[in-house]
Amino acid sequence: MLVADNRVGGRLKSFERGEHWVSVGAHMFPGEGSLLWSLLADLELEPVRIQGSLLGIAQRGRVVTGGRAETMPLRLSLAPAARISLARVGLRIRRDAGCYNEIARRGPDESDSDVRRRLLGFLDDRTWAEYVGPVHTQVEAIFRATANRLTAEPDEVAAGCMVGLFAHVWESEGVVLGYNLRHGPSSLPGELARRLGPRILTGAPVSEVAREDGAVRVRYRKDGGEEEIWTRCAIVTTPAPTARALVSDLPVETAAALDAITYGPFVVAGILTGEKRAMPWDDIYSLLTVETSFNMLFNHANALREPGAAREPGGALMVYGGADRARRLFDREDEQIEAVVVDDLYRLYPEARGIVREVVVQRWERAIPFAAPGRSRVQEALERGVDDMIFFAGDYVGEWTHMESAALTAVEAAAAARARLGAVPATG
Numbered sequence: 001m002l003v004a005d006n007r008v009g010g011r012l013k014s015f016e017r018g019e020h021w022v023s024v025g026a027h028m029f030p031g032e033g034s035l036l037w038s039l040l041a042d043l044e045l046e047p048v049r050i051q052g053s054l055l056g057i058a059q060r061g062r063v064v065t066g067g068r069a070e071t072m073p074l075r076l077s078l079a080p081a082a083r084i085s086l087a088r089v090g091l092r093i094r095r096d097a098g099c100y101n102e103i104a105r106r107g108p109d110e111s112d113s114d115v116r117r118r119l120l121g122f123l124d125d126r127t128w129a130e131y132v133g134p135v136h137t138q139v140e141a142i143f144r145a146t147a148n149r150l151t152a153e154p155d156e157v158a159a160g161c162m163v164g165l166f167a168h169v170w171e172s173e174g175v176v177l178g179y180n181l182r183h184g185p186s187s188l189p190g191e192l193a194r195r196l197g198p199r200i201l202t203g204a205p206v207s208e209v210a211r212e213d214g215a216v217r218v219r220y221r222k223d224g225g226e227e228e229i230w231t232r233c234a235i236v237t238t239p240a241p242t243a244r245a246l247v248s249d250l251p252v253e254t255a256a257a258l259d260a261i262t263y264g265p266f267v268v269a270g271i272l273t274g275e276k277r278a279m280p281w282d283d284i285y286s287l288l289t290v291e292t293s294f295n296m297l298f299n300h301a302n303a304l305r306e307p308g309a310a311r312e313p314g315g316a317l318m319v320y321g322g323a324d325r326a327r328r329l330f331d332r333e334d335e336q337i338e339a340v341v342v343d344d345l346y347r348l349y350p351e352a353r354g355i356v357r358e359v360v361v362q363r364w365e366r367a368i369p370f371a372a373p374g375r376s377r378v379q380e381a382l383e384r385g386v387d388d389m390i391f392f393a394g395d396y397v398g399e400w401t402h403m404e405s406a407a408l409t410a411v412e413a414a415a416a417a418r419a420r421l422g423a424v425p426a427t428g
Helices: 035-042 069-075 080-103 112-120 128-132 137-148 159-170 187-199 240-246 252-259 300-304 324-329 334-348 375-384 403-421
Strands: 014-017 020-023 047-049 056-059 062-065 177-181 206-212 215-222 225-231 234-236 262-273 286-289 296-299 315-322 356-370 390-392
Touching: 014 262, 020 262, 020 300, 020 315, 035 403, 047 300, 056 137, 069 080, 069 159, 080 112, 080 137, 080 159, 112 159, 112 375, 112 403, 128 137, 128 159, 137 159, 137 286, 177 300, 206 240, 234 403, 240 252, 252 375, 262 324, 262 334, 296 300, 300 315, 315 324, 315 334, 324 334, 334 356, 390 403
Parallel strands: 056 286, 234 390
Antiparallel strands: 014 020, 047 177, 056 062, 206 215, 215 225, 262 315, 262 356, 286 296, 296 315
């Protein structure tokens, strides 16, 4: 495995800080029944259940958490007209989220690919802004912040992609993203790298992947020199634009499919805190923030606290701004970004003043691939790969941007590669 960076993990990136960790990347893991759950067990890594609320909104100076999503129009700080506006759209979203969850159920003879293609085609003909339609400005701000969670603006992302995000709020079956890892998200790629040993080569950016004479030639740079290896097939796991640039002589359909994948940016701040008392965010894991430079706040320390146990000192938060929020900050110096987000944190939670110990800033230019209208039309080309020799894997090949979806595409690509090599396909 060739890795361009000097570390493994990609957008899984966290730093241990004593009993806590500071995370600036992906951080929510699925539970029992998932592929990743089995992998964590095989690697003897400890998942920790998220205890706090995953449903919260900070808006107009008020933080509302927990309860049923349907009650949000009554509990948020909204003008009367905005309550009616949110309720009307919310009923439609609730109905369509139910449809989404229904078609997400895998039939007896269906593959993951079958379900994935069906979900990608759901409400794939319009943007989120078109789906929502004219709403009160306070409601528009909430839905914009929600779209920013997927690194998109409302007029960029497909309606079905956003309904899928809401559908997970009401889903009671299947895989639930309700876990983190005891020592932080980076412990997963770290343990994989340890076990794979010399089979992983870091600091080795690939410059070209080409098909020649029935084989695949991979050129890469290492220690200032140019190297190459030959193989019968290759799996490319880079983001779609990078894959598009690396793989030479792509079929027209494949090139167009990779070009069709849309990404947005995140600016992330991981925040280590040093409090010695209970904090108002202790019972929260995630919070949508509407009027701040960031649109999401996560309390990662929540997953480490046992209900009813004495509260240990310190903690770790993460905030991020997506889409245009990220673009407004992206080119600023780390210190400037830190000042902006910490100031917003203090306005949101005045109790945070005086307890911030460290801020780690991370910019992700291509943080999440979101589905734009028409995304479903390129799925077949992405899954097919090139001439049974080059296969693509990653979150952009999946139907939803989380680690489980990315892992499933990797398993599928590996099975295709084994078939190419004449080995027995993996089961399970």
